[in-house]
Amino acid sequence: MMVETDKLVYGASKKAISKAVDALSLLLGVDVKLRTHEVRVIKPENILEFIGKNFSAVIGVVSKFEGFIGGYLMLMFDMEQAKKLLEIILNHNLNLPFDETSKDFRLDLLREIGNIVAGNLIGEIGNSIKGRLSYTIPEVKPELFPALVDPLCIDLAMKNFQLLFINSILSSEIGELQVGIILLLTINRGTVQRRLNLSIHQK
Amino acid sequence: MVGMAEYRIAHNPVNLSTWALGSCIAIILFDPYKKIGGLAHCMLPEPHGIVDSVGKYVVTAIPEMVKCFKKLGVQEKTLRAAIVGGASVLKMSFTSVSANDTLGGIGLRNIKKAKDVLHSLGIPIDVNETGGNRGRNLLFKPVTGEVLIAYVKKPDWL
Numbered sequence: 392m393m394v395e396t397d398k399l400v401y402g403a404s405k406k407a408i409s410k411a412v413d414a415l416s417l418l419l420g421v422d423v424k425l426r427t428h429e430v431r432v433i434k435p436e437n438i439l440e441f442i443g444k445n446f447s448a449v450i451g452v453v454s455k456f457e458g459f460i461g462g463y464l465m466l467m468f469d470m471e472q473a474k475k476l477l478e479i480i481l482n483h484n485l486n487l488p489f490d491e492t493s494k495d496f497r498l499d500l501l502r503e504i505g506n507i508v509a510g511n512l513i514g515e516i517g518n519s520i521k522g523r524l525s526y527t528i529p530e531v532k533p534e535l536f537p538a539l540v541d542p543l544c545i546d547l548a549m550k551n552f553q554l555l556f557i558n559s560i561l562s563s564e565i566g567e568l569q570v571g572i573i574l575l576l577t578i579n580r581g582t583v584q585r586r587l588n589l590s591i592h593q594k
Numbered sequence: 595m596v597g598m599a600e601y602r603i604a605h606n607p608v609n610l611s612t613w614a615l616g617s618c619i620a621i622i623l624f625d626p627y628k629k630i631g632g633l634a635h636c637m638l639p640e641p642h643g644i645v646d647s648v649g650k651y652v653v654t655a656i657p658e659m660v661k662c663f664k665k666l667g668v669q670e671k672t673l674r675a676a677i678v679g680g681a682s683v684l685k686m687s688f689t690s691v692s693a694n695d696t697l698g699g700i701g702l703r704n705i706k707k708a709k710d711v712l713h714s715l716g717i718p719i720d721v722n723e724t725g726g727n728r729g730r731n732l733l734f735k736p737v738t739g740e741v742l743i744a745y746v747k748k749p750d751w752l
Contacts, residue, residue: 448746455686470749494752527686533748534683537614538729541598542683545617545637545700 401430403519404512404557404574411512411572412561418507419476420483421563423570429558449571451532451539452505456513458524462576463543464509470533472569473501480504498531505529508572540573547577596620599650601634603662606737615679615730619652619704622676622734622741623659623717625668631736632659638700639707652707660715675712676721676741678732680705685727701725 405428416423450473452466468476474489477500481487492500509526517524532539557574596602596612604610606629612620615635623632634655641651648654660670680701705724712719721741723730733742 450749450752453684453686474749474751489751497752530684530686531752532684533746533752534616535614535729535731535746537598538616538681538683538746541614541616541618541637541729542700 401557403516404430406519407512407515408557408559408572408574410515411508414507414511415504415561415570416563418484418504419479419563421479423561423563425559426562426569427558427560431558447536448533449536449539450501451534451536452501452508452529453532453539453543454505454509454513454526454529456509456524456526456576458517459522460516460520460524460576462547462574464505464512464526465539465543465571465573465575466505466508466529467536467539467571467573469569476504476570477501501531502529505531512572512574543575547575596633596635598635599637599647601632601649601655601659603630603632603659603666604736605630609733609735611731611733613731615732616681616683617679617699617701617704619677619679619701619708619724620732621652621656621659621708621712622678622721623656623663624674624676624734624736624739625663625672626674626739627672628666628668629736630663630666630668631734631739632662633732633734634659636704636708639703652704653711656708656711656715660717670715670717673717674739675717675719676723676734677705677708677712677719678721678723678730678741678743680708680724681726681728681730683727683729 408425412423412425448470450468450470454464456462456464477497478489481489481492506529509529513524513526559572561570596610598618602610610631610633612633612635618635618637621634621636634649636652636655637650640653645654648658663673682699682701723743728745731744
């Protein structure tokens with residue numbers, strides 16, 4: 392069941408993801424659309440029920456964010472599609488062939504994609520809920536999808552807060568290119584409510 | 595297939611598997627004589643408060659599996675163990691519960707707790723495939739006692 396503060400964060404997250412989608416469209420030079428957007432309040436150990444029996448190997452780009460709400464943002468790319476994504480970005484922005492780049496450069500580029508998405512998305516959530524959020528430099532990791540999600544859930548489970556799971560899938564006109572965005576966040580409802588009340592009072 | 599925070603006991607010819615062990619730890623108990631095996635996929639070393647799920651915690655899952663084995667006529671002294679997982683897949687999720695926790699990292703704490711509990715029960719660990727920074731898939735075959743572990747291959751362009 393979603394209470395008022397959850398609904399507020401849900402609304403903020405949808406707007407924030409739209410902002411991140413626009414940023415990705417600019418980066419790729421093609422239209423990226425939000426295909427699905429799902430929000431649930433869940434227990435961490437049940438997360439696999441909601442992400443489905445997806446045991447594929449992916450490239451995860453993960454960032455931790457903190458402030459008066461905290462959690463994790465993960466971009467998820469199919470391994471082959473991630474390569475295609477980099478090819479498009481390199482061609483569109485730098486006119487640079489993929490094969491002329493080093494592995495470190497490609498890693499940095501993925502990290503930068505994560506940075507751009509995190510900056511837009513987390514920044515927008517912070518703006519909407521009138522509070523500053525900071526986030527870590529994204530970590531890039533090729534891994535089985537549940538193995539990436541598992542440590543995030545355990546970390547959040549230990550904090551004993553409500554867990555909001557936001558799952559968005561983006562797609563573009565370039566073939567079957569898809570990007571998954573997963574946002575896991577804990578809300579201390581009292582803090583969010585107090586902050587909202589304070590900002591209303593100051594107006 | 596054993597999911598997160600679950601445990602199962604199986605007889606030959608049924609195999610037990612679990613996927614994508616990151617920080618979580620899989621604990622296998624095996625009776626080589628009766629060919630009965632148990633697998634628990636645990637998330638945390640111990641509960642802080644109520645136990646919402648026995649399979650979720652190392653300290654509850656292992657004794658529960660031992661209890662199940664006893665009901666099937668297996669004696670504790672014949673049991674062998676394997677532990678798999680407890681990786682630090684992401685550097686940033688390195689976390690510790692208290693300032694005095696010198697181990698840090700939930701994966702490492704899961705490994706330590708599993709070893710401590712098994713040692714206290716006198717169950718020897720035959721396979722210890724733990725730690726590192728990669729996720730693991732696991733298949734256990736009670737008929738042979740084999741533990742098969744697979745890792746994800748990094749793409750060659752990265």
